[in-house]
Amino acid sequence: MREITFRRLPGMAPGSETISAPLHIFLLEIPNLFHFGYIPPLEVINAYLAEGRSDAGMSGGCEWTPFALSEDEYAEVVQTLRQGDSRQRGAPLRSVDVPRTITRKNEWAAWVFHQEVGIPFEEHLHLTDREEILRLRAQEAAERGDDDAVILHLEWQQAAMELVEFCQPYLNRYREQNG
Secondary structure (H helix, E strand, C coil), X not given: CXXXXXXXXXXXXXXXXXXXEEHHHHHHHCCCCCHHHECCCHHHHHHHHHHCEEECHHHCEEEXXXXXXXXXXXXXXXXXXXXXXXXXXXXXXECCCCCCCCCCHHHHHHHHHHHHHCCCHHHHHHHHHHHHHHHHHHHHHHHHCCCCHHHHHHHHHHHHHHHHHHHHHHHHHHHHHHC
């Protein structure tokens, strides 16, 4: 299995560290890749890997040179994750059948949250996509120094609040049922 060199980004501490690790260990470092311990399909993993960065804000993240897994590498990684002692937040990883239509990061998150928490998939995906589009537009406008950057930032914040308000009752119910 190939070694991946990446930078681990600290959450709230300064600095970063460069690490080399086997592919399966590197994948476990990527924030939000293994929601609820589900092993994502190849297309989703490659969507993350193509970006070269996954940042969970105050929870940290990592950066790497973008690349993609082949089907053979993916099969090897999944086998290693299943056989090993790989865990995510203390729970063992799970491999489940995922619909072939789930290929994007937002689709992956919405699908897993639907499976685990009961959040309606289509509405969750719509709100998540809208929040992401507005976040990116606001970020690009701010980087360019556009006059409408503030307005876009406020629109993004509103979309983020709508997403949270939509998900919150489902998350509250999940927490009550699962302690």
